[in-house]
Amino acid sequence: xxxxxxxxxxxxxxxxxxxxxxxxxxxxxxxxxxxxxxxxxxxxxxxxxxxxxxxxxxxxxxxxxxxxxxxxxxxxxxxxxxxxxxxxxxxxxxxxxxxxxxxxxxxxxxxxxxxxxxxxxxxxxxxxxxxxxxxxxxxxxxxxxxxxxxxxxxxxxxxxxxxxxxxxxxxxxxxxxxxxxxxxxxxxxxxxxxxxxxxxxxxxxxxxxxxxxxxxxxxxxxxxxxxxxxxxxxxxxxxxxxxxxxxxxxxxxxxxxxxxxxxxxxxxxxxxxxxxxxxxxxxxxxxxxxxxxxxxxxxxxxxxxxxxxxxxxxxxxxxxxxxxxxxxxxxxxxxxxxxxxxxxxxxxxxxxxxxxxxxxxxxxxxxxxxxxxxxxxxxxxxxx
Amino acid sequence: xxxxxxxxxxxxxxxxxxxxxxxxxxxxxxxxxxxxxxxxxxxxxxxxxxxxxxxxxxxxxxxxxxxxxxxxxxxxxxxxxxxxxxxxxxxxxxxxxxxxxxxxxxxxxxxxxxxxxxxxxxxxxxxxxxxxxxxxxxxxxxxxxxxxxxxxxxxxxxxxxxxxxxxxxxxxxxxxxxxxxxxxxxxxxxxxxxxxxxxxxxxxxxxxxxxxxxxxxxxxxxxxxxxxxxxxxxxxxxxxxxxxxxxxxxxxxxxxxxxxxxxxxxxxxxxxxxxxxxxxxxxxxxxxxxxxxxxxxxxxxxxxxxxxxxxxxxxxxxxxxxxxxxxxxxxxxxxxxxxxxxxxxxxxxxxxxxxxxxxxxxxxxxxxxxxxxxxxxxxxxxxx
Numbered sequence: 001x002x003x004x005x006x007x008x009x010x011x012x013x014x015x016x017x018x019x020x021x022x023x024x025x026x027x028x029x030x031x032x033x034x035x036x037x038x039x040x041x042x043x044x045x046x047x048x049x050x051x052x053x054x055x056x057x058x059x060x061x062x063x064x065x066x067x068x069x070x071x072x073x074x075x076x077x078x079x080x081x082x083x084x085x086x087x088x089x090x091x092x093x094x095x096x097x098x099x100x101x102x103x104x105x106x107x108x109x110x111x112x113x114x115x116x117x118x119x120x121x122x123x124x125x126x127x128x129x130x131x132x133x134x135x136x137x138x139x140x141x142x143x144x145x146x147x148x149x150x151x152x153x154x155x156x157x158x159x160x161x162x163x164x165x166x167x168x169x170x171x172x173x174x175x176x177x178x179x180x181x182x183x184x185x186x187x188x189x190x191x192x193x194x195x196x197x198x199x200x201x202x203x204x205x206x207x208x209x210x211x212x213x214x215x216x217x218x219x220x221x222x223x224x225x226x227x228x229x230x231x232x233x234x235x236x237x238x239x240x241x242x243x244x245x246x247x248x249x250x251x252x253x254x255x256x257x258x259x260x261x262x263x264x265x266x267x268x269x270x271x272x273x274x275x276x277x278x279x280x281x282x283x284x285x286x287x288x289x290x291x292x293x294x295x296x297x298x299x300x301x302x303x304x305x306x307x308x309x310x311x312x313x314x315x316x317x318x319x320x321x322x323x324x325x326x327x328x329x330x331x332x333x334x335x336x337x338x339x340x341x342x343x344x345x346x347x348x349x350x351x352x353x354x355x356x357x358x359x360x361x362x363x364x365x366x367x368x369x370x371x372x373x374x375x376x377x378x379x380x381x382x383x384x
Numbered sequence: 385x386x387x388x389x390x391x392x393x394x395x396x397x398x399x400x401x402x403x404x405x406x407x408x409x410x411x412x413x414x415x416x417x418x419x420x421x422x423x424x425x426x427x428x429x430x431x432x433x434x435x436x437x438x439x440x441x442x443x444x445x446x447x448x449x450x451x452x453x454x455x456x457x458x459x460x461x462x463x464x465x466x467x468x469x470x471x472x473x474x475x476x477x478x479x480x481x482x483x484x485x486x487x488x489x490x491x492x493x494x495x496x497x498x499x500x501x502x503x504x505x506x507x508x509x510x511x512x513x514x515x516x517x518x519x520x521x522x523x524x525x526x527x528x529x530x531x532x533x534x535x536x537x538x539x540x541x542x543x544x545x546x547x548x549x550x551x552x553x554x555x556x557x558x559x560x561x562x563x564x565x566x567x568x569x570x571x572x573x574x575x576x577x578x579x580x581x582x583x584x585x586x587x588x589x590x591x592x593x594x595x596x597x598x599x600x601x602x603x604x605x606x607x608x609x610x611x612x613x614x615x616x617x618x619x620x621x622x623x624x625x626x627x628x629x630x631x632x633x634x635x636x637x638x639x640x641x642x643x644x645x646x647x648x649x650x651x652x653x654x655x656x657x658x659x660x661x662x663x664x665x666x667x668x669x670x671x672x673x674x675x676x677x678x679x680x681x682x683x684x685x686x687x688x689x690x691x692x693x694x695x696x697x698x699x700x701x702x703x704x705x706x707x708x709x710x711x712x713x714x715x716x717x718x719x720x721x722x723x724x725x726x727x728x729x730x731x732x733x734x735x736x737x738x739x740x741x742x743x744x745x746x747x748x749x750x751x752x753x754x755x756x757x758x759x760x761x762x763x764x765x766x767x768x
Contacts, residue, residue, distance in 0.1 A: 039703070039707045039709060040700075040703065041704055041707075041709045041711045042711075043709065043710060043711070044428070044709075044710040044711055044714065045711065046691075046695070046711060046714070046715065047695065048691070068703065068706060068707060069678070069699065069702075069703040069706075073678075073699060073703070076681065077681050077697070077699070083697070083699070083700055083703075084696075084700060085695035085696055085700070294453065294457075297460065297461050307430075307432070311430070311431065311469035312468075312469055313461065313467070315453065315457055315461070315467070316424075316467055316468060316469070318453075319423070319424065319452065319453040319457070319467075320425055322452060322453075323423045323425075323452060325423060325425045325427065325428075326427060326428040326710050326713070326714070327425045327426075327427070327428055327429065327430060329710070330428065330430070330710070330714075331430065
């Protein structure tokens with residue numbers, strides 16, 4: 001196995017687990033939230049900023065990086081770590097989701113996906129082999145297989161066809177790997193159909209992958225469907241390998257998935273919402289562009305010790321956003337990432353202490369209370 | 385006098401001087417370059433970034449800040465230092481230049497300038513008294529009088545009329561000051577006419593201002609005119625008060641003005657050009673958006689020890705600019721400010737060592753060689 005993964009603790013009241021993944025670029029404490037740096041940059045933040053909020057691992061994207069700057073740049077400088085000045089672990093997504101969501105003028109066949117570049121309009125082929133070749137050049141610590149993404153609302157026949165092609169592509173990806181020092185994760189598909197998810201997990205876990213992702217969620221599914229599939233799928237994955245829920249989600253999504261035993265996450269929400277002027281806080285979301293923020297001399301979150309909350313008032317952040325000043329999104333990005341990474345740190349401590357189920361319940365109740373103004377049940381997650 | 389200013393050394397080979405201005409928010413080593421933070425932010429940089437490049441003093445702008453966030457915000461939080469989280473000295477420009485350059489629909493009379501806000505289209509009056517009232521609320525360490533700015537190409541009659549009104553407004557500003565802890569600088573006008581500059585300096589230095597600025601340059605004048613007026617005007621100002629050349633300029637402009645005995649500068653060039661993808665380096669300007677930068681794995685400046693040059697290649701910066709990623713302008717802003725502030729630090733050391741004339745000559749020759757590909761004379765500055 002290319003990727004040492006050690007389980008340190010399992011929560012007695014849920015399936016949550018606390019582990020450590022060792023990579024050539026350092027350890028990843030799990031459950032881990034991976035900061036999204038699609039184009040070899042986390043919008044507006046440099047590696048020192050990322051270290052300051054406690055980011056351990058970044059996520060790059062093969063689709064975007066193959067188009068710009070292009071793979072030759074990574075070959076020349078020896079990989080993404082040197083290119084962007086980040087010395088910690090990097091995971092690269094394969095590009096499957098981007099072909100699904102971004103490419104116009106695309107044709108997907110058994111061979112791979114043919115699409116037109118948004119940079120220079122040239123036609124590219126992204127096949128399982130090509131994706132691995134790119135990720136090898138990018139030099140990520142964890143590579144992902146190219147998968148076939150479809151909408152969660154697709155019918156069972158379409159979902160089965162996409163899943164079966166994903167399986168064939170996964171084996172081609174495994175065969176195409178040339179550098180054993182780079183781990184390779186497979187991606188379980190099967191939409192919202194339990195039988196397909198079971199079949200997908202059963203097939204993929206029979207091969208020598210270093211970890212397993214749950215894909216095909218947050219693409220049209222409801223929150224309940226997402227939680228159901230996550231719980232169901234996570235149980236099907238081997239205990240001794242990391243489990244990665246792709247592209248999910250809000251803090252409640254993360255808490256629910258950790259309860260189900262998921263180890264790794266990525267999501268653009270903390271940075272994406274920051275650029276829109278929305279902050280995650282311990283008392284709910286705050287929209288700094290609203291007029292009431294302009295009159296508030298308190299920090300975004302009085303309980304937060306991030307660099308933004310210790311120096312900037314909501315009124316100052318409001319002013320920056322109203323002026324279109326880039327410091328505004330930057331300060332909110334730092335805060336939102338700190339908020340997410342603090343949640344993960346606190347979650348890991350709670351798992352170590354054996355109190356994660358009650359920790360998650362309290363957090364979920366608190367978020368629900370702040371965002372919906374009432375205490376509701378927190379679903380089957382804790383009860384299961 | 386509200387503003388202690390101590391001269392520590394005068395260069396034997398030129399008029400360059402090394403001094404220290406003491407403010408309630410810390411010392412300013414002169415000659416000083418003030419980083420421009422027009423709207424209570426230096427585009428994309430936070431106070432820790434500014435400290436990391438060695439910025440000692442920021443410049444805010446009364447015109448922009450009175451329109452947004454508005455003076456009430458500063459009254460409420462107790463000034464700009466708390467508002468933006470910057471604990472060092474701040475100088476505020478009065479808004480005279482912005483009325484000249486930005487306001488449409490403006491009427492300037494003896495009373496002041498009436499103009500329409502670009503934020504909410506409301507009509508505002510900016511008078512000398514109003515500007516001081518605003519600057520008092522903003523809480524800057526050094527305030528500037530409201531002056532009448534005109535184009536450098538204006539004829540002598542118009543230039544005299546603007547100068548005489550500037551003098552009357554300067555006295556009204558002095559009378560309007562309510563907080564002696566905030567210093568107040570007058571602004572010498574008179575365009576490119578030596579007799580008017582002499583008259584302006586003679587009038588203003590007869591009143592109790594804490595320092596004197598040379599205004600009305602970099603608004604249509606040639607480089608030679610600018611240097612001539614700077615040299616001529618600086619000589620007319622008292623040796624025991626700081627001399628501030630407003631809105632100027634390039635590194636050669638700064639070197640020439642320091643040779644003439646100027647102590648303070650501000651200019652948007654280092655940050656403005658950074659946002660356009662241009663870096664100042666020890667071997668001339670570098671445009672990172674050019675294709676050759678995309679193929680270069682060297683830093684912007686091999687002789688620079690800033691955070692950008694120690695972590696990022698030109699190829700990476702090129703990539704960020706091509707992707708429209710905000711980290712690109714941020715990294716270039718950090719580098720360009722570091723470049724300017726290093727020039728000022730080196731200049732101060734050279735004055736202390738009594739070698740500034742030869743230091744400036746070597747720098748000017750080097751810049752000229754890199755930017756124009758040939759060694760030319762460096763003008764009358766050193767010879768005078």
